[in-house]
Amino acid sequence: xxxxxxxxxxxxxxxxxxxxxxxxxxxxxxxxxxxxxxxxxxxxxxxxxxxxxxxxxxxxxxxxxxxxxxxxxxxxxxxxxxxxxxxxxxxxxxxxxxxxxxxxxxxxxxxxxxxxxxxxxxxxxxxxxxxxxxxxxxxxxxxxxxxxxxx
Amino acid sequence: xxxxxxxxxxxxxxxxxxxxxxxxxxxxxxxxxxxxxxxxxxxxxxxxxxxxxxxxxxxxxxxxxxxxxxxxxxxxxxxxxxxxxxxxxxxxxxxxxxxxxxxxxxxxxxxxxxxxx
Numbered sequence: 001x002x003x004x005x006x007x008x009x010x011x012x013x014x015x016x017x018x019x020x021x022x023x024x025x026x027x028x029x030x031x032x033x034x035x036x037x038x039x040x041x042x043x044x045x046x047x048x049x050x051x052x053x054x055x056x057x058x059x060x061x062x063x064x065x066x067x068x069x070x071x072x073x074x075x076x077x078x079x080x081x082x083x084x085x086x087x088x089x090x091x092x093x094x095x096x097x098x099x100x101x102x103x104x105x106x107x108x109x110x111x112x113x114x115x116x117x118x119x120x121x122x123x124x125x126x127x128x129x130x131x132x133x134x135x136x137x138x139x140x141x142x143x144x145x146x147x148x149x150x151x
Numbered sequence: 152x153x154x155x156x157x158x159x160x161x162x163x164x165x166x167x168x169x170x171x172x173x174x175x176x177x178x179x180x181x182x183x184x185x186x187x188x189x190x191x192x193x194x195x196x197x198x199x200x201x202x203x204x205x206x207x208x209x210x211x212x213x214x215x216x217x218x219x220x221x222x223x224x225x226x227x228x229x230x231x232x233x234x235x236x237x238x239x240x241x242x243x244x245x246x247x248x249x250x251x252x253x254x255x256x257x258x259x260x261x262x263x264x265x266x267x268x
Contacts, residue, residue: 003168003172004166007166017168028180089158089159090162090163108163109165140155
């Protein structure tokens, strides 16, 4: 969960491992203050999400090291379960602005509820809703445009 | 959930950490624990062994420095007071001599029989 949040956010295994190690070290220090299994899960997600954003900012990892337009064109229409299509979708997610990217990761990887995402990211619920809506629209449009398949 | 949501879920399915990740986390945790223990031992030494003596010496130094500063401040104020007093006395002496001269001039004028103005 922790490594995966960082990995999808940073798109970099070494950076994700560094973040995940920091999160677990912090967990070790605070273990006494966490009350239940749910509290630990919530805490891990929240800290992983903030540490990933901090890591990206500290290392000046830009969202768009490769622009949308530089993504390789597919050789033909891809099926829904095509690994290449999934890979391209991952690249598109990695190019979203940081907060939008994290909201998408928490929603689709962690299956987190909208209120939970708002709590974890310390942003208003309506912001989560609008951010998710915009991200969805952007990704859908790009997927249609780049992969030639109606998403 | 629509097919595009399903695709997003597939694209963002959980990724396992690389092999040996758990060992590296445990090793780092152990290192942090040792470091904490070492710094805690330093404090224990400070308070347990020579710490109180050091603390007493520091308190004495602070006390001496504070009394020195207060004494210096009093001394300066007294010097300033003395200087102001001397200036006042000088001013009074000058005023006194001027008044004497004026008095003499008046007496001379009186003795010459000129009317006072």
